[in-house]
Amino acid sequence: MGFYQLAKTIPLVIVLIHLSLANVCFGARKLTSLYQAPTMALSYHQGALLDGNLPVSILWYGEFSPAQKSIIADFLLSLNPQKENLGPSSVKPLVSHWWNTIQTYMKKAGKKDTSIVLANQVTDRNCSLGKILKKSQISRLARRVHSKPGGLTIVLTAKDVSVEAFCMSNCGFHSSNAKVKSVFIWVGNSVTQCPGQCAWPFHQPIYGPQTAPLGAPNGDVGVDGMIINIASLLAGTVTNPFGNGYFLGSAGAELEVASACPGVYGKGAYPGYAGELLMDRTTGASYNAQGVNGRKYLLPALFDPLTCQCSTLV
Numbered sequence: 001m002g003f004y005q006l007a008k009t010i011p012l013v014i015v016l017i018h019l020s021l022a023n024v025c026f027g028a029r030k031l032t033s034l035y036q037a038p039t040m041a042l043s044y045h046q047g048a049l050l051d052g053n054l055p056v057s058i059l060w061y062g063e064f065s066p067a068q069k070s071i072i073a074d075f076l077l078s079l080n081p082q083k084e085n086l087g088p089s090s091v092k093p094l095v096s097h098w099w100n101t102i103q104t105y106m107k108k109a110g111k112k113d114t115s116i117v118l119a120n121q122v123t124d125r126n127c128s129l130g131k132i133l134k135k136s137q138i139s140r141l142a143r144r145v146h147s148k149p150g151g152l153t154i155v156l157t158a159k160d161v162s163v164e165a166f167c168m169s170n171c172g173f174h175s176s177n178a179k180v181k182s183v184f185i186w187v188g189n190s191v192t193q194c195p196g197q198c199a200w201p202f203h204q205p206i207y208g209p210q211t212a213p214l215g216a217p218n219g220d221v222g223v224d225g226m227i228i229n230i231a232s233l234l235a236g237t238v239t240n241p242f243g244n245g246y247f248l249g250s251a252g253a254e255l256e257v258a259s260a261c262p263g264v265y266g267k268g269a270y271p272g273y274a275g276e277l278l279m280d281r282t283t284g285a286s287y288n289a290q291g292v293n294g295r296k297y298l299l300p301a302l303f304d305p306l307t308c309q310c311s312t313l314v
Helices: 012-024 066-078 095-108 135-144 221-239
Strands: 052-061 114-124 152-157 172-177 182-188 302-304 309-311
Touching: 052 066, 052 135, 066 095, 066 114, 066 221, 095 114, 095 221, 095 302, 114 135, 135 152, 135 172, 135 182, 152 221, 172 221, 182 221
Parallel strands: 052 114, 052 152, 152 182
Antiparallel strands: 172 182, 302 309
């Protein structure tokens, strides 16, 4: 469940639903005709959500440099409101503003705001289960971290680690075990395996319009691509951790808060075009959010429950 689908494998029906969400939701626009289109939104199915202080643990599987670890850790720290440590060039929008959409879902369900607590980090540099993994092994790796009850484990695999269905049908996924309240996310570094699928728009896509790739905000195509997928899956995990939270469609093929808005990063986005984004004048890199330590990130649009539209930061 909760797969972050590749652009090339998104069924036509998802594209049609995505277009419908932007046009027929309550509050999106007023229709002058007598016919009123049905309201479409992500429904809350009364299940548990990951609210309150959420301990997040990371398992680094394979070789990750200190710089790469810092980019990802800083993103997670940036999700909470920041009063300082944003650097001298602090400007809006912020990563925490992006996360505010998730807080809106929490409030609608009568839950507490979700605050990310970076708990612990474990490195398996030698790839103890090998470099060709099945999905079932991801669950085993997640359990090794011993995340606190009610916590979340993020398993990240290095660029030379192959995971079942990686690149063929997904760039990452989230899953859970409701009995022990175990929740985890997996995302792989796609830079040498399928950057055109899982690191777009920082790499030319394999299919579709061959537009020039955007500059990666942290200078690392693989890791900046991972940030997009981590962000998408984190949003889906918090709002639909056990398959009975917020989603649209049928269980097992549901659209979640981020997967309902595929390929959208800025205003005016369309297939093959990420939208209008901010640009770093020094590096020429594209981004739409700033985080701690002066970090810049490109984050996906989220489906806004108040406007029933895909909401972007810029």
